[in-house]
Amino acid sequence: MSTTTTTTSAQTPAPVRTYRSYARPLWMRSLMTHEAAVIALLIAVFAWANGNVANFDGPLTLYYLFLDTAPILLIALPMTLVIVTGEIDLSVASIVGVSAALTGVFHVDAGLSLPVAATLAVGVGIVAGALNGFLVAYVGLPSLAVTIGTLALFRGIAVGLLGDSSITDFPDKWTDLAKERLVEESAYPMILLPIAVLAVVFVLLLHFTGFGRGIYEIGLNDEAARFTGVNVERTKFMLFVLSGAVSAFAGVYYALRYGSVRGDSAYGLELQVIAAVLLGGVSIFGGRGALHGVLAGVLLIGVISSAMRLEGETVNKINIVIGVLLVLSVISTSFLSWASGLRSGRRWPWASRSRPDRAARQPQS
């Protein structure tokens, strides 16, 4: 990040920095962020609902909350990485659909055991992700166009596999496992275990490896990233493969959680995932965002929906609240920096400042 200073002072015995490592103290850097705001909001809403919404403090609330948000939590992990590179993957819900359908077809129709069927389904998810990744990274097509195409393609395959029928003969052993609690009577379902493992893996990958730093660099400026030695193509390709694999795993969970798969399983899920990722503070232009904010974003949407449903609000009102929240969250940062830019006399603050500004912020994210 600051290689320029060391090169000039290579010969001098004790290079003395004339500036501080960070302009702001640690507490400010960690608390005055979009991510911290989302987490604070999550805690506030949760505490408020606990005190004010009837039955919200019941034993079932958290359990259902985790079961319902599990696919979104899972897919949001790779989606964050993809969006940080400035790309997008709209085909995730269709991969969930294909994978769920294949789990049913392989297990129920072809008689394979469930672990084998699930592995095959995840394998197909990897292939689907590799197709996206190849077209985006190596052919160089825009991911928006590619994944709109594969969204239709994979959904078409899922519907083609099942027609308007549904597969429901999953053995209780496996469907129960999808809903099993970690400990008897606890609010935490078993699915949190793979989610936690994957979350740790993705946090390490994004925030603590060279690969992860490459992801941010690509999002900020992929040309510059290439010059600093980041393998842009391979990085993007890997991310789409990861996205396909995790989406397919979510598809297996989907099939077992509902004990039923249809061609339209998880229809529209991609927008819920992307909404949660953006709410969590990831910039749609790439280069900015952190996983703890995204996880909080997913849970925030879940808690708001859960509380509003318990209040007897209709789905339309829930959608309005989440939509407004998302729009405000996206525009608040840009608008306020634009406003403060006006004050300091810059005419086009977003154009002249956005790149260096985000570059300066990148290592701390």
Next chain:
Amino acid sequence: MFRSRRVATLAAVTLVAGLSLTACGGDDGDSGSGGGDSSITMLPKNLGNPYFDTSTAGAEKAAEELDAEVEEVGPDTASPEAQVPFINTAAQQGVGGLIVSANDPEAICDALTEAMDAGVSVVTFDSDTNPECRDLFINQATAEGIAKVQVDLIAEQIGGSGEVAVLSAAANATNQNAWIEMMEAELETSYPDIELVDIVYGDDDDQKSFDQTAALLQAHPDLKGIISPTTVGIAAAARYLSDSEHKGKVALTGLGTPNQMREYVENGTVEAFALWNPEDLGYLAMYATKALVDGDIEGEEGDTFEAGDLGEYTVGADGEVLLGDPYVFNKDNIGDFDF
């Protein structure tokens, strides 16, 4: 630069936090909606669907008569996954009863079972789940009843003899195929002079059904009647007939909704068509649920209960309650319906 960004984030935090409080704090005082044994939740396949608006109106009418509390909730798309959170919510609230039209017979089963474990009486209407996942199913019509009413209507309209044809949905549509089979049997036994000359498929696509109607009339110049056991098909066929020289000469009946068919009934293209009355369906579902919640019935075969204006009903095999014969819509009564 850093200073202004700090101001910006701080402002963002306050802004977002402020929003959430206003958004969720809408009705502070009345947070006890749901809960309690008397309250009943109505969960249609999706909201904003005139058919279910009508059934909910029926349920609300019954709730008023019973002095019960009913609340309609539901997803915006008719998918089983979207229904599950609402079923879960009903279980969390511990409502007395849940009336649901299932988007999938199996997928919402576990959620319903959990709700029943939590003490909620579960009644399905319009679209059933597996019998073990609910206490009662309010069935709008039997396949036999649906087949019979359409055959009777067409026979009456063409005078009991001549060629008829069927304009169905997709060739592999389960419901339609079962009905057509029963219609053929019914024609054979009750109306031997009526000949079923053709079955065509409009795939529940408006344009295709329209074209198939045209083709039918060309291929069978002596055709006297068309039965279309699907709402899309009958509306498209009526649209074709009303602008053609066959209007009033070729009879058309089948299953349709009043809003789609109003124009053609009023201009004389269609004499009468059938469906059930969703308002009665919701009304009956509400009475049945209330009877379950109050412990008047257990949902066993042979249990009887009163359903207000509709009279007395008996629970049949597999916990089914049959609304009755399909409802016939004609010029005289179509104005009473809006769905």
